[in-house]
Amino acid sequence: MRSPIDLTHRADEVAPLLLGWVLRRGEVALRLTEVEAYLGLDDPASHAYRGPRGRAATMFRAPGCLYVYLSYGVHRMANIVCSPAGSASAVLLRAGEVVAGVEIARHRRGRDEEPANHPVARLASGPGNLGAVLGLDLADDGARLGVEFSLEPGDSPSRTVMVGPRTGISHAVDWPLRFWLADEPSVSPYRRSPRASRPAEDRL
Template structure:
């Protein structure tokens, strides 16, 4: 069960194996990172409710989209009660529907390894077709653009380790991923997570 009212460090592992859908493309999440708002110097919300990060203080289940490295659209799922910012970065996943559309969005020819389609936050964002206009939209909102399906009988063994691609609070063990998944984007050595 996914509790989007919980903090990101509690919510993140429960999102593994869940399927996020945007339009015709659906991605089963295999790697996520937790960002803990004003308690986390690596979080965009660390300095308070302003600018691009204001959506992180909003309704749980909102989508927070930002530009990474000037070109990628990275997506997060906002969690925690309204007013307490935290979010889960969708780092990687397996495209389970809309593979052809995801390939087209990524600019890839037909064929090739599907595990690469949503490996890394920028590639996942591109495969889903994330846009800055998606910032603040709700999962299951009235427009039906975004959906989230909870994982089935358990996604399998979960590993935990430090976040990657950041310089502040980089040692925090807030990155979670499914063991043995080829779509995982970064270092694959971690410790078992038992919840």
Template sequence: MIELLSRPATEVAPRLLGSILEVGPVALRITEVEAYLGEADPGSHAFRGPGRRNAVMYGPPGHLYVYFTYGMHVCANVVCSPEGTASGVLLRAGEVVEGIELARARRSSSKRDTDLAQGPARLCVALGIELGDNGTDLRTGRVRLRLGEQSPLIAQGPRTGVSGPGGSADFPWRYFIPGDPTVSPYKAHVPKRRTG
């Protein structure tokens, strides 16, 4: 697994489609991801270099980079590339394959099982991933990654909701299983209008 995760995120991301992410009794099959290439990528948290928030991205591959966004959501990435080079794969969506009752209880607002982990914040809630999981070793920690058989069908396109050049068609680094009902709908970033 570490050999694969030591590669750049754009190589790792499509390979993760179909893999299993487990946290205790809940497990999901990964159906959608996005790649981020650190300092070479204007959409990445590491674009401006290392800092306290993104330190895990510069650490060894095979760990979980967890962060808080929009003042209310937790999102998780698989750290890739050799230590010292920031690179990560955002876990965007998945199908809950074990522990569905617990996932339903955590995501009680979901109307269908297909949207339990449809989107990066929902995925973390359904699995029970928390900020305290930042830095977790995905081979031995509370959150575990099991490489599964790669999906034979893979589509790609621009990343969803990313502002600026990192969200353009020049960065087609969103990978997903086409036709899978758990994949989140694509949303281009729409800048907020200033008033006053």
């Protein structure tokens, strides 16, 4: 049995430890394969960079909360809040392997196209797809792990943990805060934002 993850640490410490753990909601469970760390007030790419206002207020809550927000008006993204309350450090869940509830996951992904067209390995690839598979709603913002959502030990990561820059952001783009398991087909592709700031402006 793997030791519980101490969510009171900073997101860049917690993020790689989450790899291989299983996030469960009802009958659907995902083994996490890709995550990104966001460092609150110290991180210009974080929603919390300008303080506890608007949607970012949830990030300032106690560790173990879910921060759920709407991206591009369509995708519901899930983050696990960590660090002591007020730090606003959180881990974005970018990808996972569906290990339970595959047919439910297919149905949730198949609203706009034939569900059978989604390979199992790609059902929860990318944070928007992961949110869809879990059936996330904005009402889930602030939910605590251990109630409707649970984080359970999975197999210890047998593959190498890779580290690289976060994807699709326009600030602090070269900070090495994206973590993923090597050779996992569920991991999403890296995409550098065309609006990304120059490397000289990015310092961890």
